[in-house]
Amino acid sequence: MAVYTHLSAETLAALIAEYDVGELQSAKGIAEGVSNSNWLVETTRDRFILTMYEERVDTRHLPFYLGLLDHLAAKGAPVPRTIHDRDGNLFRTVEGKAVALIEFLPGVSVGAPTVAQAASVGRSLAEIHLAVADFPQRSEQTMGLAKWDQLIHQCGEEALAEIDPSLADTVFSELSWLAGNWPGGLPHGVVHCDLFPDNVLMLGDKVTGLIDFYFAATDFFAYDLAVTHAAWCFADHGRTFRPRISSALLEGYEAVRPLDRHERAELPVLSRGACMRFISSRAYDWLNTPVGALVTRKDPMDFVRRLEFYRSEATRVFNSDAD
Amino acid sequence: MAVYTHLSAETLAALIAEYDVGELQSAKGIAEGVSNSNWLVETTRDRFILTMYEERVDTRHLPFYLGLLDHLAAKGAPVPRTIHDRDGNLFRTVEGKAVALIEFLPGVSVGAPTVAQAASVGRSLAEIHLAVADFPQRSEQTMGLAKWDQLIHQCGEEALAEIDPSLADTVFSELSWLAGNWPGGLPHGVVHCDLFPDNVLMLGDKVTGLIDFYFAATDFFAYDLAVTHAAWCFADHGRTFRPRISSALLEGYEAVRPLDRHERAELPVLSRGACMRFISSRAYDWLNTPVGALVTRKDPMDFVRRLEFYRSEATRVFNSDAD
Incomplete structure (x- = not known):
């Protein structure tokens, strides 16, 4: 900033x-x-x-x-x-x-979204997934699993332990699990990959702007939805899951672009990957940003908590919404 | 920032x-x-x-x-x-x-003012000096000579030498000289005291906004003019005096509020004081702001150079403009 x-x-x-x-x-x-x-x-x-x-x-x-x-x-x-x-x-x-x-687009970024706002965000995300169908350019995903692995290894076990004693174990085992379970062949296109509330402008319940596409890359649509889910459906630094926001986001998305059977089945894996993406970059930046620098460091533990939630609850969350 | x-x-x-x-x-x-x-x-x-x-x-x-x-x-x-x-x-x-x-006021802050812009700034400064005549509040000048002295002593000789080997000698002798020569009894009122180009919004040659009055205090009008002169009439970090900008600023000011004989006679002293004001706060901040902090440190030497200019040239500059 x-x-x-x-x-x-x-x-x-x-x-x-x-x-x-x-x-x-x-x-x-x-x-x-x-x-x-x-x-x-x-x-x-x-x-x-x-x-x-x-x-x-x-x-x-x-x-x-x-x-x-x-x-x-x-x-x-x-x-x-x-x-x-x-x-x-x-x-x-x-x-x-x-x-x-x-x-310039009007609108402000919401702090704690309402159900109606989450539904709008879901719809807008699906709209851009449909709209990129005939976008002729591609951009390799440089913030994928290989990069998460590289960033975590660059941090090293000892430095990770300085952030939190359990962090190294958590991320090394998660990276192995993701490497063995990451899906292939899902519907894909150029996706945003960073749709946090900061990057959405709203007026009331209406989305007036999706901004900051600088992490956009060719990847699975369902992965972009998983990133958005992780970014929007928690409060209190990842400590509290907001089930009604989750349902509204997913229903809003599917009202415009229904997920296919494979995408839905992979959401639990993709949501864990979404957490690893932010854990890895935040841990790296945490350890490599001087205290008091112009950029505010973001706590990787916010996404460790989300990861733990998805590990135990993702199947229930994404299946129950699928009913 | x-x-x-x-x-x-x-x-x-x-x-x-x-x-x-x-x-x-x-x-x-x-x-x-x-x-x-x-x-x-x-x-x-x-x-x-x-x-x-x-x-x-x-x-x-x-x-x-x-x-x-x-x-x-x-x-x-x-x-x-x-x-x-x-x-x-x-x-x-x-x-x-x-x-x-x-x-909200339109306008942008100029980098290198033109003669016409300097004249406008002079006129606007004089206008606010006239307009405060019946402002009923007062505010003690907390950034005056006593404060400059305190800030410089808080820095200490050794730390000042880290900024520049000659700095301590320069400022200690200047503080003594100013203490012995600071005028009394000049026309006064609430003045801006910080009218750098950053704090002036312009559209073309027209001043559209004077902003950031947070250093405003009851002081001599001519001191405010001296601060503005030091802030506007130099280029290249205080290395180059811009005589035509100086003349335009002073003439613009006097077109609205002519200086009296005492004010004009004291401008050389007041301009050296204006330099000490920024040398002292910048030196203090320079030594007390961590590298990489949110606030950009400003180099006190920019105003040491101006001080040296006024020491040798102020009588000529302010008298020649008085003709």
Whole structure:
């Protein structure tokens, strides 16, 4: 959460002039994004989000991310459009870094979702899963099982024990189990993979924006649903499962895109994988982020608790909702 | 530059409902403010800045700061109004912290001002100096000479030498000189004391907003002009004096509020004091801010260079402009 780069008013005004969007009236650095700097820009015509990609983003992938936004927005999904510059470019370079101008969408990110909000999120997720069917690009999943394994091994047993005495045992046994049980051949496409409440804008019960597609990759639709389930259906740092939110999310999803028999059967495995994905990246960042750094560390134990829940309850949770 | 506190959408919506401003549509944490968290809030009716005061702000002073904004805005100065809640309160409490809703003003902060922009800033500064004449509140200057002296002594000679080998000698001799030469009896009132380009919003050559009055205190008008001069008339971290910007700033100021003979004569002393004010706070923060902390450290040497300039050139600069 930071603005890493300072852009002067003069630089911003010259940049905005490269787009057919009116004249710069205001630009406020906003505290969003981990690998990029963002400004809420106002022109004489409209508001926009200006994103500057910092070191961690490989600009070779920008045509994929930004093209995906355009594809989904054109299908009517609540996704911000990329504004093209006067020459039609999806992104430009300022002070050696790539920048993109993105549509501003209203809405706020909910803290504790209501049942109606969870159902809306489920429906929106299914809508983007349908809308990507004819998206022509692919992007390899670089945050899959092999990466979780690599991150955990880079942490090492001793450092993991500093986070929690039981963490190393939990994750090494889970990684083995996942390697032996991860499904193949499920319906797939480009999926969001990071649909936390922070990445969903809502007004009341309505989803007005799905944002931050920078982890989007080609993967199983049901895995994306499992990630969303883990992100939305718990309270109190993973200590409390919210069954009515879970039911609403799954029912909302299936109202638009019913799961097939194989997808439903694999949800217990996929949900455990979703937990490992966040345990591994959070443990790695926890151990490799200096205290007091610009980025707030997130506790990997929040997802260890969810993992323990899914280990014992996932079959019941996903089957009961299947009735 | 940070958002220190997370406020959920539910908390924000409930807060906004306490004001007669329409319904919450959007809220983005913005990367402004050192001692407070800020959100750019959009409602069905307008845009606002929501400020939450963190630990460093004594809420007993809020009626002063917020009342000052109201007073200046009522006089037509380009200063954001404080929005009062439905019960007429200037500020409220959320999660144990004071919050205020402030008018949003368009404009951007310039990097390198033009002559026309410097003249506008001078005029606006003089306008607020005239507008505070009948502001009934006072606020003791807590960032004056005694505080500079205290901060420098808290740093200590050895630590100052770590910043720069010559720093301790420079500041100790300067503090003695200022103590012997600081003027008394100049025209005074509540002044901004921190009018850096960051705290001025502009559209083209026009000043659209003077913001961040949290260092405002009762002091000499000419000292505020000296602070603004030091903040605006140098480039390249204090290495380059910009004479045309200096002339434009002073002429703009005097077009609205001519300096009297005593004020003009004391500008060389006041400008050296303005440098010491920022050297002392920056040196203290430099030595007491962990590397990588949320707040970016500012280099005290930027103002040592300005001090050296004023020591040798201030009489010429301020007299030549007086012709």
